[in-house]
Structures are given as structure tokens and as C-alpha cells.
Amino acid sequence: MGILAGAAVGVLLHQVSAVRADLEKAMTLVPELRAELGAGNQDGSNELFAQMQESTSNARATATGPLWKAASAVPVLGANFGAVTEVAVSADDVVDRAVAPLLNQYDSLDWETLSPTDGRIDVAQLEEAAPSIMSAANTVRLSQDRLASIDLTRLLPEVADPIRSATQQLQSVNSALGTASSAAKLMPAMLGADGERNYLLLIQNSAEVRATGGIPGALAMLTVNDGQISLSDQSSAAAIEAFRPALKVDEEQERLYTGRLGTQMQNVNLTPHFPTAAETAKRMWEERHPGKTVDGVLALDPVVLAHLLEATGPVDLADPAVVQLIDGTSLPVSLTKENVVSTLLSDVYREIKEPAAQDAYFAAVAASVFSAFTDGLGDSTQLVQALTTSVQEHRLYLWSSDKGEQDIISSTALAGSVTGPNAGGASFGVYFNDGTGAKMDYYASRTVQLVQTCDPNGYSHYNVQLTVGNTAPQDAATSLPAYVTGAGVYGVEPGHFRTNYVVYGPAQALVESAQINGTAVPFGAGKHGQRPVGTVTLELAPGETAVIDLEFSRVVQDSEPKLQVTPSIQAVRDVVLPAKTSESCE
Template identity: 45%
Template sequence: MPATPDAGVRTEVRRRRTVQRRKILQRRSRVIRVALSSAAVAAVLGAATAWIGYQGLQLKDGLESASALLPQLKEQVLANDTAGASQTLAALQGHTAKARQAAGDPLWSAASLLPGLGPNLAAGAEVAKAADDIARLAAAPMIRAFGSLDWEAMTPVDGQISLEPIRNTSPSIIAAAKTVQLAHDRLESIDAGGLLPPVRDPLVDTRAKLNDVRLSLNSAAGAVQLLPAMMGGEGPRNYLVLIQNNAEVRASGGIPGALAVIRADHGKIRMEAQAAASELGAFTPAVPVDPAQTAIFTDRLGTYMQDVNTTPDFPTAAATAKTMWETRHPGQVIDGVLAVDTMAMARLLLATGPVEIPAGTVSATSSGALATRLAHDNLMKTLLSDAYAQLPDPEEQDDYFDAVARNVFNAVAGGQGSAEELIKSVSASAADGRLLMWSGRSQEQGIIQQLPIGGAISGPSVPGAAFGVYFNDGTGAKMDYYVKRSVQLIQTCTPDGASGYTAKVTLTNSAPLDAGTSLPKYVTGDGNWGVKPGNVRTVVAVYGPAESELSEASLNGQPAPVGSFRQLERPVGTMTVQLAPGESATTEVSFDQVSRFEAPQLTVTPTIQDRAEVVQAMRSRPCA
């Protein structure tokens, strides 16, 4: 029976439905396959992410644990505690190996190539590698080198220092310093600007701690490189010593009122001469000095020995002092210049023990009004206060200061007291800027200028975010014994990638209210420089980092004029503060365009106060 038209239609409908069902099934199959594939990929990515996260925690834990041990290791090395340092090092190496292993994972390395998160992972890996390199390649040789040092042999005995132990340890210490320097340079090359806080913050912290270790180790390496030759191992050397009196402040510490010449010959040291700076008189015309510095500190910088260190740049002060001495002493050659302040001398007595000043040295010692037995706890008061009260004659003051300096030198040169404590005292003074060094030989100065002991305000020893606050007396007297100071860096809020910083400086005149009449005229200045007796005038110079800009200044919270200069690319702001007895004042000098990702470092003029008392912890000022 032939098919009807309706049957044909029904057949075509069934065929179409069949085709449609097949397409639906095919689509569902594809969706299922895609879903399964996506799930698999998601699972793999999730697992990879979880694994990278786990390795990140391992790296973070390892680095934080290692970082916490660095200060302890440094103290143990400086204390010559070889056993304790070796134990600490073993623990530290375990932590850094753990961090390096985490950062060396294949997934971590592959992910480091990706955009976005990749640079953060790469930066974390660099921190881990640097830390492990230091632990494995630098710390152990350093500990062995310091442990092998004969501390007694390195200190003077009967005026003689044995140079051989220094030469023997030199290679190990220099190699360790180079390893740390390379690690430091690797971390400094990382651009922290685009990193996430969990990576950026540990990087900045590690940089700061590593820089502390680097500076200490570079100082040790510089010392073992320099000392044999500078101690006359290759021929006699003459050094001019500026003895800085903190009672009249200068940028590098205090007025160099007393001078000495020390001769070193194959490790044997002796004091050749002493003099008062005033004996050299005025230099007319002035000794040529960098015009940028005379613009800030006037031509007194090259006119009087007492003012050579109104600049905080010690290489300038030292070279000027050398020229002045050699001009006044024809035929004498000065090979280098050292500067020590009163606190540094007091610290030496911690190691040597007290020194005796012969009664009758000056009238006040004969009468018993002035101490003849000086120790760490009374030297500063005796030199910076009592001497002026008991010795109105400046010539007698000079005689007494000369006697003190000579006897402290003899105690050190004679090997009196503890050798290890002597090295600690010298190291502490160098770290605080109370001991400075300059060499007239370019090769040696090239090493010194890389170290904090060189006292330079620019160059390889000065970090990118360096700030400096320096003081110069404007009273023309000895009133700075009564001035108390505090200095604080304040980070200000800016919306861009740079930061602003403000140096907050507070000065207080703690002299008695009747200082104008109760203190000796030599101490108050008797108004000779236009300052009312009992008052104190101080010129404050604040240095910002190179490439930053001086923005504003205030005095006691009110806008105030500020002298604006540049020295060796660094902006400088100067302000003058005058205080009556019991009065305080606070100045603030602000700088813009400072890198947010560099840890700022602050240098301050050494005064009669400990640095820890003067320099306050940095704080941040909230955004408005």
C-alpha cells in the first residue's frame, strides 16, 4: 500500500528529531569533556599554586629565622666567641638551606618567568640565594679567621704592634667581605617598587640587616688590608691627630683644640709632638677648599685649624689640616690624619684602666682641685667642665689636655689593660663616628673612603637614602657641654612612588639659670661673639640624600627661613638656633623625592651624649 503524505511527514519529523538528539548528545559530550579538562587543569593549577604557596612559607620561615640570628652571630664574632658563633652559624645555615631549597623548586623557578607574580618569586629566590651564600661561603671563613687571631699580639706591647697576625688573617677576612658585598649588590639591584608587600618588606629588612653586617665586615677587611702598611710595615709614617673637644661642637665632633703627631715604624708607635691648634694662627690667604663647602661653612674652614672640621666631610677636613700643619712645620710630612673625641678617649680607659696625671702638671692639680686620676667615668666631666672651672688660664688648660692625651696614649701604646676590650673600645668609637681616618696616599684612601671610618658625606660608604644632622658652635665658647640633643627622622606620606622625610632636631640648654655669671667667662664666651653669656648659639646643618630636594623648614612649629645649598649633589639646609638657659627649640627640615624602598640611614655629629640617647627611632607621620 503506497505511503500517504502524512506518513512521509511523520518519517521526516522522526529523522530530524533523531539528528537533533544526536547533536545534543554530541554537544553534551563536548561540554563534559571540556568540563573534565578544565577541572583537571584547575586541579593541576590549584595543586601547583598550593605547592608554590607551601614553598613560599618554607622560604619565609627560613629567611626570618636566619635573619633573627644575624645580630647574635655578629656579636659573637666581635666578642671572639668562636664556639658560640659556630653553633649559631650551624643553625643559620640550616635555615638558609631550607629557604634556598624552597626557592630552587622547579615549579617556583618556572613560575618566576610569568608576568605579574613572577618578579616577586624571582626576588624571593634572590634573597634566599644571597642569604645561603653568606652562610656557606662567608660566615665560616670569617669565624675561623677571627678565632685564629691572637688578640694580645694585635695590641701594643712596649709601644710595638706585631703585624704578622694581621697579615696571616687578611686573606680569609677579605674573601668573606667580598662574598657579603656581592650578595648585598645582588639584593640592591632588585627593583622593590613593583613587588608585593609580603616580598618587598622582607627584602627591605634583609637589605638593612645585611648592610649592617657588610659595613662591619668591610671595616674589618679594610683594617687588615691597611694596618700593616699604615703602621709603618713598609717604612715610617707620620700621622696628625686631631683631638676633638666636644664642649665646643664641630660637625665631626668637637673643636680640634689639641693636636699630636704620632710616628709609626714597623709596628712601633710613639708620640713625636704635641701642640695647641691656636699656635698655628690664621692662614692668610686661606687654604683652598671646595667652594661649595666654603659657601656653607665660610672661609674659616681654610683659615683656622680649629675650624677645619666645621664641614662634616672628613676627607676635606683632614686634607686641610695636613696642609696647615706642613705649612707651619716646613720639612715635616704628614702621611695621614686621625680624629678622636673625648668620648673615644674615655672608652680607651675602659680597656686600659685609669691613668695618673702627675700632681703639679698645672696649678689646679697641685692644689687638688682637679683630678689627677682619670678613668672612664670621670674623664669627660674633668676635661669638658672641671678643667675650665679650675684653670682660667687657656695655656694651663692646654698643658692639662696635653698631659691627659699623652698619658692615655702611653697607656694604650704600653699594652696596659685588656687587649680584647681595647679592640672593642676602638670598634665602638669607629662605629659612632668618634674615630675617623684619612690617608694622604691615594691607594689607601681608596679603601678608607669605602668605610664609615672615612667620614665621607658621599661616595661608596654612603647609602642612597643617607641623611645627616650636623652641629657647629656659634657661641665661640665651651657651652656645648650643657646642650642636650635629640634627632628623629619622620617619614611623610606621599601618593607617588617616592617618600618625603623630615629631620626633627630638638636642642635644650641645660646650663644653670645663672650660667651667665656662675660659669667661667671662657666657658660662656663673655659675649665676645655677640651671644649673651649663658646662652648657646648652634648652627644646624641637615643633609638629605643625593637627588632629593629640600622642601621646607620650621622652628617650633612655625615656618622658618632656611639656608639652601648643595654639596656633592646632596641638598643641605642650615638653620641657626639660640637658646637661653633652660630653653628648648625644635627645628624640622624636610626633603622630597626620596626612594620609598631604600632603608634610610642617619648620621649625627657625635656629642657628649651617647648616640642611642640622641638618635630616636624613626616614625611615620599619618596622611592628612
């Protein structure tokens, strides 16, 4: 009997080594497959996929065999074998039911037709690919759920750490595929396959921050009909006369953000909940443009323009009036990925004094980049990547007045929703609203980090820590234009900037306290869709730095924490720091 037991252990150890090798090989092939697909190498892609398929199939066969199942039943140590089985099954499912059909579709698609050409998008092929994309998205979602359900606290670190990493990777893939699946269902109708559609385009100016990105400075109407795209009615938020009395908005959000939400176009996105901002913007536009119906709202910021310019290459301004406007200034006629953000968020205020002219230049730049995109300039794969990156960074939002379409959008990152399914679990949001009344956020430096502690009752406590700095020059009060500093009109000393930091915690949690530089400070408290909301105001002089801490208690920890922040000119990866966990949670 001892000899048989020893032999079984020997075989099991060999199987452990084999499963690990197969899964590691499959993972190392992923970036190679992505590179081959990007290069359009069909033969190379198919060869790598065959190797990946063989590896995951072998791992699954071993990890679901009788000896492995027996090992899974062993107390304590068995949980590790059971967890690896879940990983092997998930990996094989993803390869067979997600990668395989998508690879077949990739080989058959003409990707050039999926990006605009001569102002038109042909979505017929995307309609054909939709079933495969939706099936793949469902497979990845189920696999992610399977791994997320594993209790990592019962596992050895050597097993838990790779599973945690795999779950995070699947979450990223799930998000991207979910967006692609929704796009496949939505695009034909939203691009006018059933008749003309009109979308209000909001270009958010990050130099004066708002919760979803920045004030909606430049506006335009985007019209689509059977895939043909045109831009018209270019305007600005300043041209939309304020509403007195204010338009009615959701009472819960009005309590948090005041009636200003319904007063001016510049303030519709004081709330981070984009569906509310978009619906309010639609009503404002229609009130001021009788007879013109808005079917949806699209919002983006200058960093999205930079992403697009990376794909299209440099774009020249074509409007003679705008070219004449900047004659004699240092503002560029040719916009590139390197200069577009600094030009729109800083240089234009130094070179052009009139706000209306600044808005005109801003709109002209956005229109020129948009035209380059719709004309099909640049590589189609890069254009798709530019849009995907913009969505992942929460710089691109979409809302539809059609309820059925909006229900689909609401499940994606495009929705910009802070309530609903995407806000479940340990979800946190940190949003910035300017209180300076000027364009000083170009000089703001921010990082955000979650710090978790645990109590014996099974609850988690989270400290949301913001580190904020004012990088403006010491002589900002005199060296920067009054339009940038605000000239003290709203009670903020020139060169300083004041920001309202709005922090959302998970549903049913409590916001307990707030500190600035370790000293307790008053904070606003409220709720939005069962989520606790704490608000702290901070003003900084040039060169100053401060740390804000908001403490949330009674957090039910059923998943890895998620953190969303207002996108700014900083790369999101530089703003959101890795979460930290104290020893009390080990």
C-alpha cells in the same frame, strides 16, 4: 587534576613553613655564635656554625626547587615567593662564603698580637687574613645589594618586614666588614712597614661643637715605624698662629663655611667633609713646623677615650707637671670610662682658669689613655670593639696624604666624607657648628628625625626635624665660668648658646623652606658636591627648647633613608630617632 593541584598546594604550604623555620633558626643562632666567638670557644663556635649552615642550606634547596619556582611565576602572590628565594640564597651565600672563611681565620688568629703590645702592633697575621676578609666583605655587599633591589611594595607585610630588617642588618655587617677589609689592606703600610710615617692627631673638643665633632683643641704627632707607635710634639690649636691671608680651600666649601676654614686650626672642621678638614690641618701644621711632613691625619673625641677606657680599665696621669697642676682641685688623677667625658668637657673649665693649662690637662689625659692602649692594657677583643664602635658612631676619622690609601679609606666610615659613593641615595646629614665662641655645647640636648611624605609623581619629600634644648642652669650666666659662657664676647648673652645647623640633603634634591617652632625663617642655601645644603641659626637661653624644620623636595627614593649627625656627648642612638613615613607613601 584538582586532586593534584590540591596536593601541590599542600606541599607548597609545607615548604613555606619549612623555609621560614630554617631561616628563623639561622637568625636565632647568630647572637649565640657571636657570644661563643667572644668567649674564645672554638668547639662551641664550630657546632653552632654547623647548625646554621644546615639551616640555610635546607632553606636554599627548598626555595630554589621546581615547585617554589612555579609559585614565583603566579601573578601578584608570586612576587612574595621570589623575594623569599632571594633571602634564602643570600643567607646561604653569607654563611658559606663569608662566615665560614672568617670563622676559619678567627680560629687561626692570635688576637692578642693584633692589638698593641709594648707600643707595637704586629700586623703579619692581619696580612694573611686579608684575602678572606675581603672575600667575605664582597659576599655580604652583593647579598645586601640583592635584598635591597627587592621591591617591597609588591609584597605582603609578613614578607616585606623581615626582608627590610634583614637588609638593615646586612647593611650594618657590610659596613663593619668593609672597614675590616680596608684595614687589612691599609694597616701594614700605614703602620710603617715600608718606612716611618707621621700622623697629626686632632683631639676634638665636643664642648665647642664643629661639624665633625668639636674644635681640634689638643694636637699631637703620632709616629709609627714598623708597627712601633710613639706620641710626640703635643700642642694645641691655640698655639697655631692664625693665617693671614687665609690658606686656600675648596671654593664650593668656602662659599658655605667662609674663609675661616683656612684661617685657624680651630675652624678647619667647620665643614663636615673630613678630607678637606684634614688636608687643611696638614698644611697648617707643616707651615708652622718647617721640615716636618704630615703623612695623614687622625681625629677622635672624648667619647672615643671613654670607649678605650672601658677596655683598658682606669688610667692614671703620669706627668708630674700635670699632677701638680691639678693639685688642690677636684679633677681626677685617675681617668675612667665614667668620668673622662665630664672631666674634659666640663669640670676642667671650672677647676682650671687658664686656657693653656686646660689644653695641657686635656692633652695629658689623651696621651695617658693612648699610652694605655698602645701598651696593650685590657682585653684585645674589647679594644677592637671600642675602635669599631667609635667608627660606627663617626667619632673616629682617618685621612692619608697617599692617594692610593685615601681611595681605599674613602669607601669606609673612617673617611668622614659627605660627597662620593657613601653619600648616594636618600642620604641626609645634620651638622652642628658653634656660634657662641665658648664651651656651652656640653649643655646642648638634640634629637634629629626624618619625616617622609610622597607625591603622585614618584618623588619623596623629607622634613628634617631637629629638637634642641639648652639644659644649662638658669643662673648659668654667673654660675659658669666666663670661658664656658663666652662672656658675651661674640654677641651671645652669657648662658645662651648659638648654633649654626647645617643640613645636607640627597644629591639633586632641593631645600625648600625652614621653620623654627612652626614659623618660617630665613635660611642659607648652597650646594656641596651636587647635594643641597640649608643652614639655620638658633640661639637658646637656659631651659629653652625649639624645633627646627627643613623641608627637602624632589628626593629620588631608591633606598632606605640614611641620616648622619655630628657626634656629641649624647649617644648617637639617643640623637637619631627612627624615621617616620606618612600615609601618602603607602
